[in-house]
Amino acid sequence: GNSVTQMEGPVTLSEEAFLTINCTYTATGYPSLFWYVQYPGEGLQLLLKATKADDKGSNKGFEATYRKETTSFHLEKGSVQVSDSAVYFCALYPSGYSTLTFGKGTMLLVSP
Amino acid sequence: DADVTQTPRNRITKTGKRIMLECSQTKGHDRMYWYRQDPGLGLRLIYYSFDVKDINKGEISDGYSVSRQAQAKFSLSLESAIPNQTALYFCATSDSSPGSVNYGYTFGSGTRLTVV
Numbered sequence: 155g156n157s158v159t160q161m162e163g164p165v166t167l168s169e170e171a172f173l174t175i176n177c178t179y180t181a182t183g184y185p186s187l188f189w190y191v192q193y194p195g196e197g198l199q200l201l202l203k204a205t206k207a208d209d210k211g212s213n214k215g216f217e218a219t220y221r222k223e224t225t226s227f228h229l230e231k232g233s234v235q236v237s238d239s240a241v242y243f244c245a246l247y248p249s250g251y252s253t254l255t256f257g258k259g260t261m262l263l264v265s266p
Numbered sequence: 267d268a269d270v271t272q273t274p275r276n277r278i279t280k281t282g283k284r285i286m287l288e289c290s291q292t293k294g295h296d297r298m299y300w301y302r303q304d305p306g307l308g309l310r311l312i313y314y315s316f317d318v319k320d321i322n323k324g325e326i327s328d329g330y331s332v333s334r335q336a337q338a339k340f341s342l343s344l345e346s347a348i349p350n351q352t353a354l355y356f357c358a359t360s361d362s363s364p365g366s367v368n369y370g371y372t373f374g375s376g377t378r379l380t381v382v
Contacts, residue, residue, distance in 0.1 A: 188370055197270075197356055197373040198309075201355035205369070243308065247370075253299065253324070253362070254371055 156181045160244050160257035166262050167234055175229040175260045177218075177244035185246040186213075187220050187227040188254070192241040199205045201229075201242070269293050272357050272374035279347050279381055287342045287377050289357030298340040299371070300324075302334060303354040312355075315340055347381040354378050 161176040186205045192200040202211030207222035216231045227244060244257040255264065270291045279285050291298065300312040311324030313332040321332060330350060333341045344351055357374040 157291075187370070190371075197375045198358075198371075199373070200370045203370055253311055253314055256309045258306065 156185070156246060156248050156252075157242050158246055158255055158257035160242075160260050162259040163259075165260060165262045167262070169236055169264055169266050170233045171264075172194075173229070173231040173234045173238075173262065175242055175244075175262070177227045177229065177257060179225050179227065179244075179246050181225075181246055181248050182221075183248060185248045187218070188245040188247065188248045189216070189218055189227070189229050190243040190245060192243065192259070194240070199241060223240075234262070236264050236266055238262060239264045268375065269372050270357055270359055271317065272355075272376035272377050274377060275375065276360065276378045277380070279379070280336060281348055281381060283347050285344045285347055285379070287355055287357075287379070289340045289342070289374060291338050291340075291357075291359045291372075293361070293372055294337075295359040295361055295372075296337060297360045298334070299358045299360070300307075300330075300340070301356045303376075311355065311374050312342065313366045332376060344379075344381075347379075349381045352381045 157180045160180050188203045189201040191201045192198045202213040204211040204220035212217045218229045219228050241259045241261050243259045245254045273288045296317045299314040301309040303309050310326050315334045331343045355377045358371045360371045
């Protein structure tokens with residue numbers, strides 16, 4: 155079946171540090187991959203996405219590259235801010251008539 | 267107005283009571299979903315609907331039912347609430363076209379349900 159594995163958190167960083175949150179997946183075929191972010195007390199927001207191998211999604215300084223050879227979609231940011239503190243979810247969408255499968259989420263805490 | 271609106275935002279109910287959570291969307295999407303979020307477990311799919319006449323069970327549908335009243339409305343019911351249904355519930359809609367700029371899910375702000 156389809157599954158997403160994320161690194162467990164919390165990830166604790168100081169402001170301006172480099173961020174990596176690992177995400178690997180298992181799926182048949184060629185899924186689309188997503189990162190969602192959930193700020194405290196809010197719903198999930200789409201952060202970035204990639205629909206085919208080698209695509210790079212980017213938004214708000216965050217990037218992730220769809221690596222089919224390693225079945226990975228790691229989230230990176232060069233310099234985190236306190237306002238980036240949130241829970242980050244990796245997700246995959248296998249095909250047209252299916253549903254999104256989420257990882258368990260990784261909490262990021264950024265201190266000044 | 268929000269693209270996906272959930273009501274109520276917070277609800278406390280007693281064990282055994284029936285409760286309905288409502289979701290409406292202005293995205294014009296055919297597909298709608300109900301998820302449950304619990305700490306350490308991520309989001310789990312309860313029910314989903316790909317159009318008004320289509321209802322499907324997700325991975326944790328026991329104890330829940332849904333109604334798709336219109337393209338824009340999708341309600342989740344707990345017929346007899348129990349304490350382990352205490353959770354944060356999210357409704358979502360999706361654009362399923364990979365070529366669309368809006369491809370992906372849009373979530374509501376959630377309903378925090380407490381069953382005592």
